[in-house]
Structures are given as structure tokens and as C-alpha cells.
Amino acid sequence: MLSLVLSAELSGVTDLRPKDTEEEPYYYTFKVQCTSCRETHPNWVSFNRFETNEIPGSRGEANFVWKCKMCQKTHSASIVAGPHSYEANDQRKGTKVIDLDCRGLEFTEFKADGDWEAKGIESGSPFSGIDLSEEEWYDYDEKAGDEVSIKEISWTFQPLNPRPFLQARVGTELIIRLKWGQTEYKGTLESIDSYMNVLLRDTEEFIDGKPTGTLGLVLIRCNNILWMGSAENVEMTDLGLR
Template sequence: MVNYLLGITGELENLTDLQPQGGCDDPDFTYCIKLKCGNCGELSEKESWVSLNETVSVPKSRGTANLVQKCKFCGRDGTVSMIGGRGRPLTQEHSEAGMYTPLMLFDCRGFEPVDFVFGGGWKVESVEGTKFDAVDLSGGEFAEYDEKGECPVMISNLRSRFEVVK
């Protein structure tokens, strides 16, 4: 059992508190991750989708996981379970410092997460208090104009990483 903490960072211009639409522990937010088999090292062809509100039974076990998947190369089963309560929004301060903010903790058995793909379903707030909902980051950036604050707002240079934690 190895736990991987997903951290995100990016450049926030006149914005703060980037997080999934329903908060960092949003059960409906879907994480799109690329997995590598812990047995043979094969990288999955497609991204895997995992969310807190979806659980499946683990074969030959009494437990459940948020994702059970078989390696297409060696045939071994692997599981991914999500552990909420560790995520925080990406603030402007962390963004300016180039720091990664923790988003979600994954308990992986048989797989190693190697990449996170940004998609839709995010929210962010301007430094003037304007809220932007249903933000789609699948294009790698977001740009709008804050009418209330009379300033442009932008998210760019998004990056993610998985860090092994105890």
C-alpha cells in the first residue's frame, strides 16, 4: 500500500482559491489520472476516471475501492482508493511562490499514478470577490474579465505532481 498525494500549482492572475466545484472533497468531482502498473511497469493507454462517490468491490476481497482495474499487459489487478480530508484550494500566495497545494490523497495498490489531467468542474474566486463557477481547465488555461473588480483574470501554466506520503 502506497499513498500518493496529488498536488497542483499554476499561475493565478487576480485569482485565488482554485478548487473543485464542490470543494476539495467534492464527491462528484472526477479525477482523470494516468496509471502505471506496479508489476510490469506498463503505462495505461487511456486515462482512468475516479471519484469519491463511486465505489466497487475488490475481487477476492471484502473491501471496496474507488477504482479496480486490470493491467492490459500482465493481467494483474490494481486498485485506487481516494482518501478525502487532505485537500486545500490553490491560493494566490501559493501560486506566486510556485508551491504545490495538496488536492487529494490516493491509496494505490498495484498501480502508480503518474499524471493528472485537468478537466472541467472547477471554481475560483477573484481577489475582488467575484466567483467563477464551472471553470473548464481542459484547455490548460482560463481567461475572463472581472466586471466588479474591473480587471482581467487568468489561470495558466497548470502543473500537477504525485508525491509519496506516509
């Protein structure tokens, strides 16, 4: 789980956000890296939060589905929250724009293609068609009689705290991949402790996508986990995790 975080200096405007509606979706543009082989795709990739694609070998869908050319594994990501507005009183603190559920991939860079919108702090004047790709923007608020601007724009990615995600899924099936050996566990989440150690029951083990047997009750230490997610959108096969 990742959050795309915006930091900027706003002058005279507030409520900065991408223009993102079902009628006119915003296409979020990223550089993507495979977490299995660490290969970074050379081209930018774009997707929006309204369109979904089938995940091969699964009944699930995601906003973005990608097959790594290096290791041939299929990964996915979906926008699960946002977009959120950047307010004037958030100056330089950083605000989460969107939250992303990433499975087998990471986003390493963001490019602000597309239109953004904001409004004047005092006048409420709407500003549309804002281009943040140059990392600065200037205009004039006729109602307020003053110049407005957005400067010092930067983008970062922050990992989301997975604990609330897991606590809400006690009693449901999860897929957990370890950091080494292409080892995955599929089981029902029994509990999670304050150190983020995970207890699974009715656990099945898979190595290189092949089932190796049933382990029953398994405790997995948090520092051994590469990623985890709900099993409802993932299928384990002898061809690998999809």
C-alpha cells in the same frame, strides 16, 4: 500513497478547486501504470471520490479497481483526502489537490477534465465552469473592474510520507510486498523506527500468492518494500494477492 500537486500562477483569483460535491462529483482523470509488470494502460481512466467498487477476492472497496491486462493482477486506488483549495498566496509553490491510497498501481499523468471554481481576491466574485484543460484561463471580474487569469498550470505526483500512516496502525494487520520475487508478508505491525524499517509479528509469508509458512517476528528493511497497506481491504489467496 501519492498526492496530486497543482502549481499555477493566479492573477486576481484565489480558492481554486475542482467543483466536487456528492450531487455533482468531479471525475479525476489519470494515466495508470501497474507496479508489478510496469505496464502503462494506453487509455485515460476516470473515477470520483464518492463511488466505490468491490475489490475481487476481498471484502474491501475502492474508488478505482483495475485489472492489468499484462500480468492479470487486480489493483486499486482511493481518494483519502481533499480536494484542497489552491490559494493566491501559494503562487507556484504547489498545493496538494488530493491524496491517493494506491495499491499495486501508480498514476503517471493527470488531465484536468471537468469544471473548476474560484473567487475574486478583492471582490469575492464567484467564478464557475473554469476549464483548466488548456493550461490557461482568462475572465473579467466586473466588481473589481479588472482581468483575472490562471496561467502556467502544471501537475505533478508526490509520494506521501508513509510514517504517520504506519504509526497510526501499530497493533493492526498490514500487507507488505517486496520489490522482487512476488513476495508478500502479512502480519501485525509491532513497531517502525526512524529509518522506516518495519517490525511485524505473527507474520505469514506468501510467494506468488501461495502461503509458505509462518515466520513469527520479522524485520523488513525499508529499501526492500515495494508497497504496503492495511490488511482489512486485502485478502491473500492461492490465486495471488487481491
